[in-house]
Amino acid sequence: MAxxxxxxxxxxxxxxxxxxxxxxxxxxxxxxxxxxxxxxGAPLEVLQNRAHGPVLILVRGTRIALGRGEAAKVLVEAQ
Amino acid sequence: xxxxxxxxxxVVALAGQPNVGKSTVFNLLTGLSQHxxxxxxxxxxxxxxxxxxxHVCVRVVDLxxxxxxxxxxxxxxxxxxxxxxxxxxxxxxxxxxSALERSLYLLTELLVLPVPVVLGLNMMDLAESQGIELxxxxxxxxxxxxxxxxxxxxxxxxxxxLDAALRLARAPQDFSPVRPEIAEPHRAVLARVRxxxxxxVPPPYRAEWVALKLLEGDREIAALARTWLPAEAWQEIDAxxxxxEDAVLDVAGGRYEWIGRMLRAxxxxxxxxxxxxTDRLDRIAVHPLWGMMLLLAVFALVFxxxxxxxxxxxxxxxxxxxxxLRDALRAALADSPAxxxxxxxxxxxxxxxxxxxxxxxxxxxxxxxxxLEETGYLARAAYVMDRFMHVLGLHGKSFLPLFLGFxxxxxxxxxxxxxxxxxxxxxxxxxxPLVPCSARLAVLAFLVxxxxxxxxxxxxxxxxxxxxxxxxxxxxxxxxTLFRGEHAAFIMExxxxxxxxxxxxxxxxxxxxxxxxRKAGGLILAFAAxxxxxxxxxxxxxxxSFLARFGRALAPxxxxxxxxxxxxxxxxxxxxxxENAVATLGILYGAGAGGAGLTASLAAQVAxxxxxxxxxxxxxxxxxxxxxxxxxxxxxxxxxxxxxxCILLVIALLxxxxxxxxxxxxxxxxxxx
Numbered sequence: 001m002a003x004x005x006x007x008x009x010x011x012x013x014x015x016x017x018x019x020x021x022x023x024x025x026x027x028x029x030x031x032x033x034x035x036x037x038x039x040x041g042a043p044l045e046v047l048q049n050r051a052h053g054p055v056l057i058l059v060r061g062t063r064i065a066l067g068r069g070e071a072a073k074v075l076v077e078a079q
Numbered sequence: 080x081x082x083x084x085x086x087x088x089x090v091v092a093l094a095g096q097p098n099v100g101k102s103t104v105f106n107l108l109t110g111l112s113q114h115x116x117x118x119x120x121x122x123x124x125x126x127x128x129x130x131x132x133x134h135v136c137v138r139v140v141d142l143x144x145x146x147x148x149x150x151x152x153x154x155x156x157x158x159x160x161x162x163x164x165x166x167x168x169x170x171x172x173x174x175x176x177s178a179l180e181r182s183l184y185l186l187t188e189l190l191v192l193p194v195p196v197v198l199g200l201n202m203m204d205l206a207e208s209q210g211i212e213l214x215x216x217x218x219x220x221x222x223x224x225x226x227x228x229x230x231x232x233x234x235x236x237x238x239x240x241l242d243a244a245l246r247l248a249r250a251p252q253d254f255s256p257v258r259p260e261i262a263e264p265h266r267a268v269l270a271r272v273r274x275x276x277x278x279x280v281p282p283p284y285r286a287e288w289v290a291l292k293l294l295e296g297d298r299e300i301a302a303l304a305r306t307w308l309p310a311e312a313w314q315e316i317d318a319x320x321x322x323x324e325d326a327v328l329d330v331a332g333g334r335y336e337w338i339g340r341m342l343r344a345x346x347x348x349x350x351x352x353x354x355x356x357t358d359r360l361d362r363i364a365v366h367p368l369w370g371m372m373l374l375l376a377v378f379a380l381v382f383x384x385x386x387x388x389x390x391x392x393x394x395x396x397x398x399x400x401x402x403x404l405r406d407a408l409r410a411a412l413a414d415s416p417a418x419x420x421x422x423x424x425x426x427x428x429x430x431x432x433x434x435x436x437x438x439x440x441x442x443x444x445x446x447x448x449x450x451l452e453e454t455g456y457l458a459r460a461a462y463v464m465d466r467f468m469h470v471l472g473l474h475g476k477s478f479l480p481l482f483l484g485f486x487x488x489x490x491x492x493x494x495x496x497x498x499x500x501x502x503x504x505x506x507x508x509x510x511x512p513l514v515p516c517s518a519r520l521a522v523l524a525f526l527v528x529x530x531x532x533x534x535x536x537x538x539x540x541x542x543x544x545x546x547x548x549x550x551x552x553x554x555x556x557x558x559x560t561l562f563r564g565e566h567a568a569f570i571m572e573x574x575x576x577x578x579x580x581x582x583x584x585x586x587x588x589x590x591x592x593x594x595x596x597r598k599a600g601g602l603i604l605a606f607a608a609x610x611x612x613x614x615x616x617x618x619x620x621x622x623x624s625f626l627a628r629f630g631r632a633l634a635p636x637x638x639x640x641x642x643x644x645x646x647x648x649x650x651x652x653x654x655x656x657x658e659n660a661v662a663t664l665g666i667l668y669g670a671g672a673g674g675a676g677l678t679a680s681l682a683a684q685v686a687x688x689x690x691x692x693x694x695x696x697x698x699x700x701x702x703x704x705x706x707x708x709x710x711x712x713x714x715x716x717x718x719x720x721x722x723x724x725c726i727l728l729v730i731a732l733l734x735x736x737x738x739x740x741x742x743x744x745x746x747x748x749x750x751x752x
Contacts, residue, residue: 027296027327028151032570034331035147037181041332048365053466054569056365061178061209061350063357065462067469067569 007078009046009055009071016046018076020059025073037062038074088136089248092162092194095173096185097144098574100201103231104173105141106586108241115590117715123157132245140167148188149292150299153501162192163283168248171240173199176206176213176228177575179346180338187259187334190224191288195247195254198222199240201229205575211350218345224256232580257341261291262333265326268319269294275316279307294326357455357575364459365573374460378482381447385440386486386517392439401432421615422608430607433656434600437489437705441592444483444490449587451479452497453579458571465569471510471551472558474503474569481507481550484514488706492713493591502562508713509557509723512702513550515543518657519698525661529678530690530748542698549699549730599708606704610655614648621666626651640696640732641689641739650696655704660697687748692739699731 006021020042023030037060038044047063048056055071057064066074093108095101106113109128118125126141142161143154150156162170170189174182179200189196200215219226225243229236247254261269273290280286284303292300293316301320305313320326363369405424412420451457461475468475480494491511498504515523523542528535613626621627630637630648637647645667653660661677668680681690701724702710711720742748 023328027324028149028298029568030327030331031147031149031295031297032151032568034328035149035151035184036570036572037178037184039331039335040328041335047361050367053367054462054571056462056573060180062181063361063573063575065458065465065569065571065573067465070568070570 004077006075009057009066009074009076010049010068012046012049012076012078014046014048014050017043017079018046019043019079020074021077022075023073024075025070029070029073033074036064038064043079044076087134088138089169089245090165090167091137091139091244091248092142092165092167092170093139093173094142094158094162094170094185094189095144096146096175096182098572099144099173099175099182100229100231101141101144101173103580103583104171104199104201104229104237104240105139106583107231107234107237108139113590115594118157118161123153125157132241135245137241137245140165145185147185148192149295150297152499154499156299159192162189162194166283167194168251169244170194170196171199171244172196173201173229173231176200176203177209177211179206179211179213179342180335183338183341184331184334186222186224187337190256190258191291193283193285195251196256197225197227197240197244197247199227199229199236201231203228203236204230204233205577209350209355210348211346212348214345214347218341221341221344222257224254259334259337261294262329262336265294265323265329268323268326272316272319275312276304276308279312280304281307291330293320294323295330296320296324296327355575360576361459361573364456365462367463370459370463374463377451377456377460378479381444381451381479382483382486384447385443385483385490388443389440389486393436396435396439397432401428401435404428418616418618422612426608426611426615427604429611430604433607433705434596434603437487437595438592440487441490441493441595442588444494445588445591446584448479448494448497449584450579453577453584455574455576457497458573461571462573469569471554472503472506472562473510473554474498474500474507475571477503477507477510481511481514484511484516485520486517488512488514488516488702489595489709492706492709493595495713505714505719506554506557506562508710509719509726510550510554512706512710512723512727513546513553513699515546515698516657518703521658522653522660522697523694526681526690526694529681530685530687542694545695545734546698549734553726553730594712595709598712599705602708602711603705606708607655610652610704614652621648621663636732639739640735641686641692641742642696642735643689646685646689646693650693650700653697653703654701657697657703686750688739688742691742691748692735695738696731696735699727699734701727701731 012018020038020040022040023033042059044057044059046055047058054065054067057066093101093105105126109130112130113126113128116125117123123143128139130137130139140161142158145152145155145158148155148159172186172189174186186196186198200213203213206213215226215228225247227236227240227243229240231237269290272293273286276286276289280289289300289304293304363373405428408424408428409420412423457476457479460479464478465475468477476498477495480491483494484491488511491514492508495504495507495511498507523539527539531538614621614624616625626648627644630644630651633647634644637643645664648667649660649663652663664681665677668677668684707720707724710723711717714720
């Protein structure tokens, strides 16, 4: 099981693909995100991540905007 | 209501995640029978309606849109409380066929509750256009839950959905769905927690469900469970939960894995990887530069439409309805005492006319708001604006209502309802009156040239900028004090772009306008009539009225502000409508019929420093009666409304004192021109 190191969503450039591995930031935060499709094991695509402003991702056919603070708590394995 | 009649009523709870077209289904089912209120003790809107089918009365309760049934948001708590305690006969869950995996997450939560569920697959057309091929009957066989395909926007399948729901409501014993199970690593923990809960869980809760929620880290259920259990049992559960804090991810992972299995056979062809309309439009709409330009253009258009269409309509209403009505009232009351005629024809009708003048603006604004929300653009605008609004503790969605505030604060306050989080909504409502509305801008435009001639434009601009600086400062302060830690995480779905449906826009406009008339209308009328009466009685004109006496009594405060009693009274009458300030000055400074007389007498009698102080107070003063009424309507609380009013009162007085005393120290403008 040669898994790659986990990085936060903030570190991925626009266009990158990754798989969600963990959600830091407490059960409530995790609960909200998982209900919207951002759960462990979910493949995602970064639609937009610039130096400022929320990060935009595509997960399970849904476009979700995450504030930068929130995006930092989504730990993913880049593909 | 008699017992047998009650027994024949069937209660249907309508559930679904946001943006799945649930409201469209609700509207199709209930039509004009809708009743909109609030859930008891909550700020979440409660909608229900009735219909008759095969001689049975069906009551449809529209649950708030929620992604899950945890205690993450007020919406989710309301939805699950109703399913648990409201005892609906059947739950109809609407899912988005174009994002089925995510949509069915709510189903995994519903299926562990003791209530039969019917699944409506909405937006089948949208799914098809994305290249997704679905077989509803295969999904039905896999889930053992009735599944009905829908295209709610074209009213397709809704009748079949209702039939399926009623069939299930009559024979709930036939409902035996395949239920999701928790993933292997945490099965033993779940069983242990459940055993510890054992028989101590009171109805309507069930041990199985409570154990699951505890494992998910649900604070509300944890607090409840604690009261049910003896201390040592709770301590063991608590210790178990601490050791398995990661269970929340596993529970969710298990649900998605289950959804994947259920969908495997039913989805014949998954989404094709082609570039969709949404992808193409988003290249512009969420771009940092183009997105911002588009946003400003769109909002300018909304602003223009609201006031270019709204203002002529206002005037038309005044000429076609209010004035003839006043003449008719005067004629009818010709024989009654003068004060009674004035009270009815000027005081009460004046208030009613005021309520009426807001209608055109609100109708156009609500239509624009619904259009932006329906097409999916509003979420993009919020995305683009979020980085700027974030600083003030506001949500990106707060920008449109605040922007509209330049026209009128009433739609700004009402527009705050597009913001989901309560703290974000409250903060927007509290800040909205600081946006200088067109009525205050008119007062500014009238008074500044009287005193500052060539400098009029920069002085007027400085006032507008000062208001916005105060808005930002109050936002930052409230965000770091009262609303500290309540800053809701910015997590927002950007729905697919869609063509708006005229019927649902019309319904949105109708419902909101009626709500304004019903809830705020009476209050505005009352405020207006009271201020009118204070300015009319005991007679002999405004100079000798109760209002004038009150203004004179405030003279010591006035001298601190550099304002004489006449300006204080003008400030007080501006509570009914901001533009009244000029009319009152006109009466009290003995101007003739035209405005020209007023400018001359003001310039002769008022020092520029006092004028600056008066303008500072006017620009920041307590919101007008209509704004206060809608603040009350939207917050649902007099306390928050009064809090907002008091903040502004204090700020306005401080600003005026600062301006006047500053002028005194600098020796500026203390003598008349």
